[in-house]
Amino acid sequence: MLTTEQIIETMSGQGLRITDQRKSLAQLFAETEGYLSPKDVYEYMCKKYSGLSFDTVYRNLRVMHELGVLEQIMFEDGAKFRAHCSEDHHHHHMICLSCQKTVPVKFCPMANTDVPDQFMVVQHKFEMFGYCKGCQESGAAAQGAAPAGQGGR
The missing domain is CATH 1.10.10.10 (Winged helix-like DNA-binding domain superfamily/Winged helix DNA-binding domain)
Known part of the structure; x- marks a missing residue:
């Protein structure tokens, strides 16, 4: 950060x-x-x-x-x-829904996205939500559920 x-x-x-x-x-x-x-x-x-x-x-x-x-x-x-994180290159994040620990993802899925010719992408966001290992082990993940509308991004 x-x-x-x-x-x-x-x-x-x-x-x-x-x-x-x-x-x-x-x-x-x-x-x-x-x-x-x-x-x-x-x-x-x-x-x-x-x-x-x-x-x-x-x-x-x-x-x-x-x-x-x-x-x-x-x-x-x-x-x-x-x-803003101090990573100086384009990346995305995995975010723990319990403790909000954020882990950078080095891979950008945009390169594998089938964008129609009639659409010009000027910006994109991609985050993954889940539970870090610590929250899984402490049982915090069992107490929470994935936020509505976040599961399919």
Whole structure:
């Protein structure tokens, strides 16, 4: 995952003003292993910055995602974010539904996808959801089920 400094440097390099709130966001994501919902981020930020609106937090999450410092994944309960991983090549992820451990997948299935001639792909996402070995052994996998709509991707 990107470090706090890498996140701040990327945002600054793209012309984004680096406020104390954005520094706090960068630190939060650099130090968090799993995924955070906008609500999680809002609750964390409100402890430090009174009067902060949810819209401001969400707008910053969107900007940070567009700049490539945050990854966004759609879970059954909505979008969640985490610091972009430090892999410098195109890849995808396997994500544990219990602990949210994320493992990079080196293979991209896009090359094997039969895209019709009349369609031009400009972006794609491919994530696999399941349970890591630790969660399988601890029984956490037996307590959860695959999220609706995620099984066939």
